[in-house]
Amino acid sequence: MSKKTRSDEMVFRVGTGVFAVFVVLLVAAIGVELWRQSQLSIARFGWQFWQTDTWNPVSGEFGARPFIWGTLYSSILALLVATPIALGIAIYISELAPSWQQRPLVFLTELLAAIPSIVYGIWGMFVLVPFVRQLEIGTPAWMKTIPLFSGPPYGVGMLSAAIILSIMVIPFTSSVAREVLKAVPAAQREGAYALGATRWEAIRMALFYARTGIVGAVMLGFGRALGETMAVTMVIGNTPQMSASLYAPQYTMAAVLANEFTEAAGALYINALIEIGLVLFAMTLIVNTISRAFIWSLGRQTRRAPGGGLRMTSERASAREPRERSGATGVPARERVGGSGGAKPPGKS
Numbered sequence: 001m002s003k004k005t006r007s008d009e010m011v012f013r014v015g016t017g018v019f020a021v022f023v024v025l026l027v028a029a030i031g032v033e034l035w036r037q038s039q040l041s042i043a044r045f046g047w048q049f050w051q052t053d054t055w056n057p058v059s060g061e062f063g064a065r066p067f068i069w070g071t072l073y074s075s076i077l078a079l080l081v082a083t084p085i086a087l088g089i090a091i092y093i094s095e096l097a098p099s100w101q102q103r104p105l106v107f108l109t110e111l112l113a114a115i116p117s118i119v120y121g122i123w124g125m126f127v128l129v130p131f132v133r134q135l136e137i138g139t140p141a142w143m144k145t146i147p148l149f150s151g152p153p154y155g156v157g158m159l160s161a162a163i164i165l166s167i168m169v170i171p172f173t174s175s176v177a178r179e180v181l182k183a184v185p186a187a188q189r190e191g192a193y194a195l196g197a198t199r200w201e202a203i204r205m206a207l208f209y210a211r212t213g214i215v216g217a218v219m220l221g222f223g224r225a226l227g228e229t230m231a232v233t234m235v236i237g238n239t240p241q242m243s244a245s246l247y248a249p250q251y252t253m254a255a256v257l258a259n260e261f262t263e264a265a266g267a268l269y270i271n272a273l274i275e276i277g278l279v280l281f282a283m284t285l286i287v288n289t290i291s292r293a294f295i296w297s298l299g300r301q302t303r304r305a306p307g308g309g310l311r312m313t314s315e316r317a318s319a320r321e322p323r324e325r326s327g328a329t330g331v332p333a334r335e336r337v338g339g340s341g342g343a344k345p346p347g348k349s
Contacts, residue, residue, distance in 0.1 A: 031281060038275035040267055049275060055240040055256075057264070062272035064279055066240040070250040071280070074158060074232065075225035077246075078165035083218055085166075086173035090217075093174075094181040095203050106178070113171035121234035124164045129155040129235055132163070136247050151247035154237065159246040161236040165225045173221035180213030181206055212295050219291035226284055229254040253280045 035042075041049060045062060052063030093105050133155030143149045151157070184206045192202040207214065237249020238259060253276050264270045 031278070031285075034274060034278040034281055038271045038278050041271035041275040044268065045272075049272070050279065053240070053242060057260075057266075057269050060266075060268055062268075064253070064276050066242050067251050067253040067256050067276060068279065068283070069242045070158075070236070071226060071252040071254070071283070073250070074161045074165055074236065074252060075222060077158070077162035078169055078225045079218065079222050081162065081166035082169040082173060082221060086170045086217075086221065087177055087214070089170070089174040090177035090181055091203060091207075094178050095206065109171050109174055109178075111171075112167070113175065117168065117228060117231040120164055120168055121231040124160060124231060124235040128164060129160055132157075132160045135159075147244050148246055151243070151245045153247065154249060156235055156237040157245075157247050157249045158236065158243075161232045161250075161252075162246070164231050164235055165228055168228060168231060169221040169225050172224050173217045176217035176220055177210075177214050180210045180217065183213070184209050215291070215295055219287070219295075222291075223284060223287060226287065227254055227280070229258050233258050253277075253283075 041062065045052075049062065049064055050068065051065055052061075053065050054061045054063045055066065056062075089105075089109060093102055093109075097105060133153050136153035136155065136159075139149055139153075144151075188205060188209055189202050192205045197205065232252055233255040236252060236255060238251050238255060239249040240251045240256070241248065243250060257273055257277060257280075261270075261273050264273055
């Protein structure tokens, strides 16, 4: 390698490294600025800010627990609804759909991701909320005794927020999961079919092979749900309370920032809202760190057991082999060779 080539390579490496360091510094700068701008609230309330339920700007009492609860509750509910639907879409498009269906389905799925959140919010107000209200009115009396379904039928509340969040999360999760499944080597599927696997078993093998990327897709959708603002603000009810009921109006951290920041009066009020932004920032970092650690652990398992999907299919095929050799009579092969009366195989004395 010539001196000029080595020099160009060093310049390229340093240049790209600068951009990578810039991203880290940018994230750190955001965290430091949020922390600095919320010092008044941190000094006044300390850890109680995370643990109290009162939010009263008039009396100057602020606690973020209802907003933390609403953010996590709505995001987890949305994830539970969206994940199986998104994976089903990804599996169908990448594994089962004929070629003439794949392009339109991919376009429509990605179109959902391009719709602005305010449009989802308007649709939620005029279509989803009336539907949810009728659903709540029609809830049987015995079911309303369960805390999960208790409360008056407002229409706006946690159920509407979870549904609209799940609709918004589906295209992100399904798109990433689809690309991950398409990246599974064809040799994995061909090897599974060669070992006698059914189509469902071959798809299971592909899912096992791509599990690290699928977990990443699900966590990407979770991060999208945590930070969603306008659509949730328009349908969740915006009431700072903690409730397990799906029918109860509640609040999220992003929604309270969108609703109250421009009207906040007083330094303490503004600092409390900025601290909510700091809490949301910290929560996002924690969720992403946990997801990355989980993905890293899955990646280590994959590296330790290369070809795990094929080996799993091979073991399944080996378990079926004695039954297949037994024939239609159901008699095991070793008994047919020796005979039921204990006769020896041909050629033996």
